[in-house]
Amino acid sequence: MARTRIALSGSALVTAAALAAGLTGCGAADMTRQSSPYADAKSSRTVTLSVQSWVGAQANVAVAQYLLEHELGYRVDTVQIDEVPAWDALSQGRVDAILEDWGHPEQEQRYIDDKGTIRRGGDLGVTGHIGWFVPTYFAEQHPDVTDWKNLNKYADEFRTAESGGKGQLLDGSPSYVTNDKALVNSLGLDYQVVFAGSEAAQ
Numbered sequence: 117m118a119r120t121r122i123a124l125s126g127s128a129l130v131t132a133a134a135l136a137a138g139l140t141g142c143g144a145a146d147m148t149r150q151s152s153p154y155a156d157a158k159s160s161r162t163v164t165l166s167v168q169s170w171v172g173a174q175a176n177v178a179v180a181q182y183l184l185e186h187e188l189g190y191r192v193d194t195v196q197i198d199e200v201p202a203w204d205a206l207s208q209g210r211v212d213a214i215l216e217d218w219g220h221p222e223q224e225q226r227y228i229d230d231k232g233t234i235r236r237g238g239d240l241g242v243t244g245h246i247g248w249f250v251p252t253y254f255a256e257q258h259p260d261v262t263d264w265k266n267l268n269k270y271a272d273e274f275r276t277a278e279s280g281g282k283g284q285l286l287d288g289s290p291s292y293v294t295n296d297k298a299l300v301n302s303l304g305l306d307y308q309v310v311f312a313g314s315e316a317a318q
Contacts, residue, residue: 164193166202166211167192169289172313173216180215186317198280198291207233218244246294248285264303279308287311 165186167177177194184190197205203223205211227234250261254273260266271283278284285307288297296309312318 117214126131135145139184161189162191162193163197163213166205166209167196168199168214168216169196198289199293200263200291203227203234207231213237217242220293250298264305266306268306274307276310278310283307285309286318288315289313 163182165177167174181192181194184192195205195211197211200220200223202211202214203220203226207212207227228236248264254270254305255261258270261270267283274283274285275281276284283306285296285300285305287294287309288311290311299305300307300309
């Protein structure tokens with residue numbers, strides 16, 4: 117049975133019909149070589165989905181898994197892998213689909229354009245927005261903090277033990293797509309990017 121591996125980009129729920137159209141084949145082991153219950157089940161209708169660590173991606177996979185299992189008769193295995201290693205796993209056939217990706221042009225060039233081992237599954241129809249946020253109570257007390265030009269004025273108030281004497285700009289996982297370090301440097305902000313490690317910790 118031929119296998120088509122796909123990566124979908126955006127941040128919306130995928131429909132089972134679209135997913136099923138691109139998935140034929142079986143899942144195998146995850147990045148740690150932990151055995152998938154559906155590995156090597158070549159004659160079965162099985163799918164292994166990569167699960168990213170943020171809630172939106174987990175919701176996408178949960179809906180796709182439910183529809184694939186209950187509406188289309190697939191057996192579904194899920195494997196949690198960070199964003200960039202997920203592309204490697206997808207190319208090597210250890211997972212069959214990434215349902216949400218936030219832009220990895222180097223991986224796209226390598227695996228889609230150069231090697232041809234991954235196909236684009238298409239956009240999901242929702243444009244995600246990445247931004248900086250401050251607590252509401254602080255913005256109400258200091259309305260000008262929402263203009264980046266005033267951030268240095270409040271750097272001392274955002275200082276933590278982890279930020280080394282600068283204001284703390286808290287990010288999630290180091291594996292997430294972000295330009296925060298470059299922005300802080302380019303804008304001359306007196307802030308240090310600190311990684312919480314996950315969306316939940318952030």
